[in-house]
Amino acid sequence: MPISNAFKALALLALGFACGPAVAADFPTRAITVINPYAPGGPSDLAIRTISDRFSQALGQPIVVENVPGAGGMIGAAKAARAAPDGYTLLIHQNGLVIAPVLYPKQAIDVEKELTAVGMVNTSYSFLVGNTKIPAKTLPELIAWMKGPGKPAKFAHPGIGTLAHLQAILFAREIGAEVTLIGYKGGGQAMSDIVGGHADLVWAAPTTSAELILTGKIQGYGFGAPQRYPRLPNIPTMGQEGYPSLDIAFWQALLAPAGTPQPIIDKLNAALRETLADEKVKAAYVERGVEAFPPDQLSPQAANAFIAKEAKKWSAFVKEANIQPEAN
Template sequence: MKRFLLSALATTTLLAGAAHAQDYPNKLITVIVPFAAGGPTDTVARLVGQSMSKSLGQQVIIENVGGAGGTLGAARVAKAAPDGYTVLLHHIGQATSVALYRKLPYDTLNDFAPVGLITDVPMTFVAKSAFPAKDLKELVAYAQANKDKVSYANAGVGSASHLCGMLFMTAIKAELTTVPYKGTGPAMNDLLGGQVDFMCDQTTNTTSQIKGGKIKVYGVTTKTRVPSLNEVPTMDEAGLPGFEVAVWHGLYAPKGTPQPVIAKLTKALQEALKDPNVVTRFAELGTEPVSPDRATPEALGKHLKAEIDKWSPIIKAAGVYAD
């Protein structure tokens, strides 16, 4: 009798999940971006979300839940109902937070259902327009000689700009004054205003400012030059051998979200990444969508695990913690 009841319960649950998936979505979907509005991850989310709305037939809205290096927004989604109406768009910080925070309010690998990878965004090393160094070698020399005077802005502990800055300071063997913000949007505003000296930020946030001549650029953090900024050398070419940081973005739902719902979200994501407007805007911002085989739950799950394994020993060896 007990076995029959368990079997009946399982069947009822499956049928309920299938019915929910068939009806999904029947209301707006919220994408949580765990950083401030106006930053690079926010830009990616708004472009992709707008396109996903078309194929899903429901409005996709962006909600910015910043703070604690992206972990507040991630925790919000981890605790959300697993119905596909609250999802997370996060970057490399989803992997690095595992080592940066010794007590996370969720299990990164087990509390989320991957939907798919979105894009790999290069970063640029930029400075205020009045910064004296004319190239990266001069910037490094100036920073080493004035490490107590120069200021490095980032989007908060655990952010991509924080990680890039940490690697930069390790590479030049100098601890610089860091100024954390609640997102790269506010940090960029102060860089433009000359309140801070330099920062490392994603091309989605810097390309227009670079091309407008509003900030100085010293290098891109990829192995090869970025087509939209082809005149800008790589950090390796400019004088920091082997310096490389790429910021990947992924889409997640809460653990327990029905597989058919995940499948619908994945399909909508893949269609968005083929949208000519998204492709064009990504190119203008110095990036491009991932290939369809990477915009899948399997690819994101595998990549997340690999990135955790890659960055955890580096962060732990540096002894850098956010809590």
């Protein structure tokens, strides 16, 4: 074993002995930093800021959000993984955690070996929406239009390797249509071009699309979720339209560096559960079109198992589809 790794192993072992029940009972004694590996204002930033006040209250210490964007979320993830495993540095991350390592191998970490889950934070689903210039008004009409004569539909997405990017590829494959993929630097830019009629279609969260559908600025064709969206009950789910494989969850998880003592993980998880059970947090989730995971899926063990399953699924798809970070 290299000397540096040996020292790290000894440090982790020493920390493990130090963090017995008494030390864990005192945790935390200072502010906790949560790394958001994306730019401010995005889904992960919103996810942690929605719960940070209540999470801070449950832990009795401030929560400080640090934005560390880059490489599909891998730069921030790597910083969190290499932090001291003492519970004072955490990571908020989403599907990109298991997608980006395939696309950015030089910046990648071994998610299952270098991070461990505190718990799942929330989940949400996306609408397939289009600009109002498209003559199709229903999903079957849209599919017929996409497969008809003329140039391929211009499918916007907020970046290579994002869930919306993979959903666009999956949708095109599922219906057997060619599309032109157009990457943007975030979902806001992509939606602006949908509203302006410069791009045809995009997968978008209810937070960015529901109000635009309601006001007639864009068209909604399907909701990629197990149930219909309450505010837009007339839009069917993709499963109801015959495409259940396109009902895909966008999730957020809270993680810690591998080696963080289990008593500290358990205390963080208990605070997270208390936070997610708060009525104000639940109301904020409803307003933003997201929901908490069921209680039986909120343990660290269940979260680790869920993330491992997602890693296997999405890494296989990215490799099979030969998706490259520099391609559109």
